[in-house]
Amino acid sequence: MPQTIRISKPTARRLTMYLRVLQSVVETGGMECISSHQLGAAAGVADAQVRKDLASIGGRGQSGVGYRTRELHETMRRAIGLQKSxxxxxxxxxxxxxxxxxxxxxxxxxxxxxxxxxxxxxxxxxxxxxxxxxxxxxxxxxxxxxxxxxxxxxxxxxxxxxxxxxxxxxxxxxxxxxxxxxxxxxxxxxxxxxxxxxAFQRLAFETTNQSSRSKRTTGA
Amino acid sequence: MPQTIRISKPTARRLTMYLRVLQSVVETGGMECISSHQLGAAAGVADAQVRKDLASIGGRGQSGVGYRTRELHETMRRAIGLQKSxxxxxxxxxxxxxxxxxxxxxxxxxxxxxxxxxxxxxxxxxxxxxxxxxxxxxxxxxxxxxxxxxxxxxxxxxxxxxxxxxxxxxxxxxxxxxxxxxxxxxxxxxxxxxxxxxAFQRLAFETTNQSSRSKRTTGA
DNA sequence: GATTGTGAAGAGCTTCACAGCT
DNA sequence: AGCTGTGAAGCTCTTCACAATC
CATH class of the missing domain: 3.40.50.720 (NAD(P)-binding Rossmann-like Domain)
Structure with missing residues (x-):
């Protein structure tokens, strides 16, 4: 049995966002590697946060280079529970x-x-x-x-x-x-x-309270 | 202009849940008053949390009784930003x-x-x-x-x-x-x-990681 | 007796900052 | 130079607990 690390809810949510980004990278045959900074920019997350999240599912990167996209994609699908049908x-x-x-x-x-x-x-x-x-x-x-x-x-x-x-x-x-x-x-x-x-109510709320920090505008 | 209190994202999200509960109570002509415990049970939130949330939008309850449903419903719609069309x-x-x-x-x-x-x-x-x-x-x-x-x-x-x-x-x-x-x-x-x-990925994740605490299974 | 309102403690999450690796 | 991995600091949210109120 693999390591039973605790993945927090916020982390799990971000993983699905990273997965979406990775999926389009892998599908379009894009980059071999991606840095935490790049991945974070596409998903709207800070780079240090990305590294913590990836570390929590056992993703290892290479200093000076980043993470291997295909490998990370697989690791991520497994962590989220998509390896089975x-x-x-x-x-x-x-x-x-x-x-x-x-x-x-x-x-x-x-x-x-x-x-x-x-x-x-x-x-x-x-x-x-x-x-x-x-x-x-x-x-x-x-x-x-x-x-x-x-x-x-x-x-x-x-x-x-x-x-x-x-x-x-x-x-x-x-x-x-x-x-x-x-x-x-x-x-x-x-x-x-x-x-x-x-979803509409959240939109009404966010529009009313012109929230300063624009992060986490993402819902389910 | 009314008080410009900062409503946090988690609070905003719970408010929409309370609103849903209140709406059905008001529509069915149910209780005049509702306690934080009752409202919390229906929405899956702890009672102290409910009181903090309601206090943050200016909802005032009555000791030993609870909150007046119709009044609270109105206050809540206004806080979320639903008073306008x-x-x-x-x-x-x-x-x-x-x-x-x-x-x-x-x-x-x-x-x-x-x-x-x-x-x-x-x-x-x-x-x-x-x-x-x-x-x-x-x-x-x-x-x-x-x-x-x-x-x-x-x-x-x-x-x-x-x-x-x-x-x-x-x-x-x-x-x-x-x-x-x-x-x-x-x-x-x-x-x-x-x-x-x-949404599906979150479901796959939650089902895989038979999460101990079953709170916050609620998404957008 | 039931319930609110809230300070204080606790838990959890994010950001910072930097040593270490390539 | 670029980037990772991570301890530590900082911040936010939640839970606890209880005096005050009806």
Whole structure:
């Protein structure tokens, strides 16, 4: 088993930003090496911070040169947990669910959609992203059979908690919640909220309070 | 002018969570008063933290009783910057843009969509959310005429920086960025990123590192 | 008895600065 | 000269604890 270093939340968040930068560098066949200064500039982070973050996941650089991009890219994907392929199910085949599926690179990032569920009889049976939409009652059996890791909650707020509980009871380990509502979950289930309303409110706040330091304008 | 207290980023983020709780309490005609403990439980925050946050925006409670819900709701909306109505323009009428418009309460939250732009000639002229889609070249004139405050960037990553610069040059004060790419912006322009890819990566990370403390699983 | 408001302590994160390596 | 790795300082945020209040 590899070293079990503690990666803090702020560090984890920045790692995803570095990854995005590295990904475009690697894809375009750019630089062999990148310095903490360069990486930081692209991600909006101080260079010393970048070095601390990279050190925390075991990334080693070369004095006077920087970090080897391909190698760092791999190390980073492993640290974030993208070395394995995650299976996800989508609950709610409405606008938000479909927008998510249309998102570029959803599949190439190590995530695989294995089932779609919806409440409305008019939608059940139709195909979304190549999958036949199943009725809600099929959730437990399908989740168990497929061994899905994540559940994507893209239903109206009033149904969100209920759907979340069904997913958790079916053995899901993490939830991506699009409903503008905080979910009450057992501690062993991870969850990340994506809430457009909240994003707008943050924008309103930041615009109102012309914040002096312009760092960390980045959200999820 | 009211007191210009500094509200920290973490506090601002929690305020939006409290607001969500309060909103549902007020809407359902629930409790007259709410204690810091109750509000905290619903939002996943410690009670002392809630009191500090509320104190920072001038919310005053009553010992032994709590905070008056309606009053607190108003104070909070004002602190976040929702007392005024913000005008926004959408650039990119694809899946993501449309999903956003379909989001519940988009209009009732103090935000108003005043224009939609798209690059594709096949989309220009069509109606989205009751607005005729305009070509990209119309951005500067329309933004200026409408006095829009925010720009919603819902275009492919390769176009995002370019679109952002056009919006900024047209007088936009804040950007909601859906492209999975960090935007380079002048300091006076606020920006909030909503990145599904990043959300998934955070979920992968949290699921991998079965984090002991389950707080702050909440994202944007 | 329940709950607020807050100073003080504690924990965590970021920045600084510089020795050491290439 | 350029860059990394890191101890130490500085700063911010959170938790604790309790007197004051209703």
């Amino acid at each position: 995650w299976r996800a199910v989508l609950v709610g085949a409405g606008n938000i669910g479909r927008a998510l599926l249309a998102y570029p690179r959803f599949h190439t990032e190590g995530f695989e959609l294995v089932a779609v569920f919806d409440h409305a009889p008019s939608v059940v049976g139709k195909r979304v992203a190549g999958l036949a939409v199943q009725p809600m009652k099929a959730i437990p059996a399908t989740v168990r059979r497929s061994g899905a890791h994540f559940g994507i909650v893209a239903v109206p707020p009033s149904d969100a908690q209920n759907v979340a509980e069904i997913l958790v009871a079916s053995g899901i380990r993490g939830l991506l919640n699009f409903a503008p509502r905080a979910l009450q979950l057992p501690a062993h289930v991870a969850s990340v909220n994506v809430d457009f309303t909240e | 913000w005008r926004a323009v959408l650039v990119g009428a694809g899946n993501i843009g449309r999903a956003l418009l379909a989001y519940p309460r988009f209009h009732t939250e103090g935000f108003e969509l005043v224009a939609v732009f798209d690059h594709a000639p096949s989309v220009v002229g069509k109606r989205v959310a009751g607005l005729a889609v305009q070509p990209m070249k119309a951005i500067p004139a329309t933004v200026r005429r409408s006095g829009a405050h925010f720009g919603i960037v819902a275009v492919p990553p390769s176009d995002a920086q370019n679109v952002a610069e056009i919006l900024v040059a047209s007088g936009i004060r804040g950007l909601l960025n859906f492209a999975p790419r960090a935007l380079q912006l002048p300091a006076h322009v606020a920006s909030v990123n909503v990145d599904f890819t990043e």
